[in-house]
Amino acid sequence: MIKTINEKKLEQKLIGYRRLLHEKPELAFEEYETTQLLNQWLAEAEIERAELPLRTGILAVIGGKKPGPTLALRSDIDALPIQEQTGLPYASKTAGKMHACGHDFHMASILGAALLLKEREDELEGTVKIIFQPAEENGRGAVQVLKTGVLNDVQAILGMHNMPYLPTGTIGIKAGALMASCDRFMIEIEGTGTHGAAPEKGVDTIVAATQIVTALQTIVSRNISPLSSAVISVTRIQAGNTWNIIPETAELEGTVRTFDEDVRNIIPVRMKSIVENVARAFGAKAKLKFTRQGHPVQNDGQLTKWAAETAEKSGLKVIEPIPTTIGEDFAQYQESIPGAFFFMGVSGSSDLHRPDLIIDEGAILPSARFFANLAVDLLKKIKDR
Incomplete structure (x- = not known):
């Protein structure tokens, strides 16, 4: 399992990243400053950025020093046209825009996974691609990423959505249908x-x-x-x-x-x-x-089984969630790549797309740790399959 030397410092860094992203929400295909910040933080960690021929979004690459499969971790990066009403000191500074769907949480978590994976890069049995995808909210971002061809060599793709009704420390993992068309x-x-x-x-x-x-x-x-x-x-x-x-x-x-x-x-x-x-x-x-x-989000059975094993080893409580009729463009990836999508508990104060939604930042580090551990585990399992 992946461990960091000082997880407390890492957690504070990721919370700081998340708060800065929360203050600067940008709508679909307008995520220029978001992209700049992510690029800066990845550069500071000496994580390679590969070419992603889109106006916004980032593709980072970790590993590849040992032969093996390639898998992808995906985070969405866009916000919503909602006026924030949380009263938080780091509330949105842009009128009429808010990370009311928690994509700032997703970015901080997957960025944290990237930092953890970078520590173990020499040991990775394959390659991990990190996708910071634009325009999930309008359903067009995943299609644009796929058209670039940067995922043509990927054998499995993983993603998640924060789920306010689930308590922190809980993860929803389910094979088959999870989210609707x-x-x-x-x-x-x-x-x-x-x-x-x-x-x-x-x-x-x-x-x-x-x-x-x-x-x-x-x-x-x-x-x-x-x-x-x-x-x-x-x-x-x-x-x-x-x-x-x-x-x-x-x-x-x-x-x-x-x-x-x-x-x-x-x-x-x-x-x-x-x-x-x-x-x-x-x-x-x-x-x-x-x-x-x-399309509907349809999770690969083998990937979800392996993910549940890693989640338990990572200290998360695994539950089988009730499917939701909310849509998610992660499904576009699953049309051509085996994939698994999870619900991460964040003990939210309200529901998704609500102006008063506040999530528990204590869920960021466990989420990052899970995805880093899962990437390491899956590279080995896919290679040995």
């Missing part, structure tokens, strides 16, 4: 505008829109097996601009989540039929635009 839809409805006092002279898009919202819910209740699961949520309705005119157009937008690819394929087909035919029943026209944004 994340798809987006938009519905445009066209009718005939008219005075609100004479609805018979027009085609009411608001009535058609509300009936479509209701009808869409029958897909889950009547077209999906009760043994499967799915969520269809309409999250935005926009129509009209005054109190006495029935608008000519209306627009609906929302998201679809599921763990099952077969269910994922059924839903847009049924949505199209419902949208078009319900609108037609009210004399309107409607068009569905359905965009697939992210």
Whole structure:
């Protein structure tokens, strides 16, 4: 197992890194200062940085002095357009932006793992690539990293998300489905505008829109097996601009989540039929635009088994978490690379994407230690497999 000479000093360093990152949140593909800070800290530790042909993000490389497999550790780096309300002394200094998803925690933890791995670089039986990935929140960052080809030689990829409801010292590890697919839809409805006092002279898009919202819910209740699961949520309705005119157009937008690819394929087909035919029943026209944004996170069984063994040796309490319908673009890596994604307990004060979320910084060092230990263990196990 990996040990550092003075873990207390390392912990304080990582907490300091995390707080500075927390003060300087940047949105997807705008993480310029974040990238600069990470690059500076890696350079100070004499960790090699490889070329990553993207505007933001970093690829670091540790090991390679002994023959063996290559694996990757991934952290996301972007923040959210949320106004922070924690009152912390190191709260966001940028109005309207916050690390409300805890990516600052992820960066500090994986950076800590890199520092620990650097201490044992001569002993690593292979190579560890560290990816600080931009733009997770818009679901496009992982795809951009994959397009560069820098992971073509990677045989396993590992990542995590902090989980506020889990106590510090706990890690959620589960084979198979862990996080849902994340798809987006938009519905445009066209009718005939008219005075609100004479609805018979027009085609009411608001009535058609509300009936479509209701009808869409029958897909889950009547077209999906009760043994499967799915969520269809309409999250935005926009129509009209005054109190006495029935608008000519209306627009609906929302998201679809599921763990099952077969269910994922059924839903847009049924949505199209419902949208078009319900609108037609009210004399309107409607068009569905359905965009697939992210696959379900599906963990490799062997990697999760090995990870659970390492977690226990690292002093973490291992639990099997309940899958979540939140999406995560780590799934894009798993489409071509065996991967495992974990939930790290942080004893959060609130939920993810909340302006008042505060996490326990005491979870940073255990997380860093786990990922460093796991990298060492997996290099040996994959090599001997």
